[in-house]
Amino acid sequence: MTKLHVDPRDAVPIWKQLEDGVRRLVASGALLPGEVVPSVRELARDLRINPATAAKAYQRLTDAGILHVRRGEGTFVADAPPALGAKVRTKAITEAALRYASVAVTLGASEEETSETARTAYQQLKGDGRG
Amino acid sequence: MTKLHVDPRDAVPIWKQLEDGVRRLVASGALLPGEVVPSVRELARDLRINPATAAKAYQRLTDAGILHVRRGEGTFVADAPPALGAKVRTKAITEAALRYASVAVTLGASEEETSETARTAYQQLKGDGRG
Amino acid sequence: MTKLHVDPRDAVPIWKQLEDGVRRLVASGALLPGEVVPSVRELARDLRINPATAAKAYQRLTDAGILHVRRGEGTFVADAPPALGAKVRTKAITEAALRYASVAVTLGASEEETSETARTAYQQLKGDGRG
Amino acid sequence: MTKLHVDPRDAVPIWKQLEDGVRRLVASGALLPGEVVPSVRELARDLRINPATAAKAYQRLTDAGILHVRRGEGTFVADAPPALGAKVRTKAITEAALRYASVAVTLGASEEETSETARTAYQQLKGDGRG
DNA sequence: GTGGTCTAGACCACG
């Protein structure tokens, strides 16, 4: 139901895969403000990971203001997921684009292939939402 | 002289930044087949990194057939930098695009901004080459 | 009616916020000896909290001699709210001041700003009383 | 040498005591930019705590931009410890002052005693610096 | 040597 999945063999840490996954679900509208997210234990059981690992992801998301905890009740999507400063945002996107383009250039992709593949990937991710 | 630079504070390992950098210079034509590359010691000194780190990058590049060592003379760009299988190539590009798009979506970028920023990054990197 | 309010998102437990709140109202004279306090159920309903949580606060206040239960009639402010030993009192204030100053120092506040902000906060709380 | 100490019996988490301690040492100038901080393992050994607990504090400080890590080399005080927005800063100080004043009022302290005790606590903490 | 990650399992406070 939650469309969350992690790959323990991936180089990127499980807690980060989880954090990014939730961020994406929230950003894409698949998880709405106020909505419950699975409990740490439930998530850990479903994904076959250690509860502490799931807890780490949740805690970071809570610190970032994406989730918030009602003690003894559970964890929820925050009412007003905070926006990033425009500067920081642009810088982050540009850097990610450079990392991507670096791979594309190395593999001999053309300018068109590079931008169109990015567009396709974008559409694919956006399709995860509820629309 | 080689336009190589590494960022010790980046999350990606220094040896990998170096390896990718050389791959890009070769792929973009900034480094031509038969051309000398700096020695491990020289490179380590210039970039202020540990020689073992530079050696690791060169070793991997040599294993991959990108560089070629002539004992006593130095290290050179291989005559015929190997091509990648089409399938593997496409898969690698697609995966990189997904990583990039994931960041873009999370930051609320539009489809246009995503593909255009990728294009800009591509042009910027291509500009590093000699052509 | 009682000017009591709790913040479920605060790090400090709800029952403690409640307990401290009542203590403050009594100490400041906003609640006089012999006066009725709301029932556990009423309070829980007004503050939108779990009755068990309100009960826990009342229990602790009763144990401490601040409140006093007359069975079948309700809960009242005790006639002679107990005083604290001078030593314990001073120690408690000093420790609280250190916690506060620690925050202030970390945030780069000056000595004046630190003591004046404490004074302002004091006046604001005192204003909650009836005098 | 590091003047860091933690109390496992305290209600506040060890990792937070540690985090606050380092923040204070940096803010007060006792730890200067570029300076090394003890390694996770060393700190854990000295304080008799679990390395993971010390690591958690360091990681949070790194995320906050107070410390930064040079891989394989160690952890250092960041060159430019980031400043907080003025609004956020003032809000944080005011809230801390209210928590403190709440205790003071509850214990029957006068306005003078409240502000002077805060001042004394401030001076005591500032004395930890190197001046 | 360094920091980072993960697991396993325990204990606690809260509601």
Added chain:
DNA sequence: GTGGTCTAGACCACA
């Protein structure tokens, strides 16, 4: 039931 903390110990990558 919920999340938070802590310990113990293992493994990994990096320099």
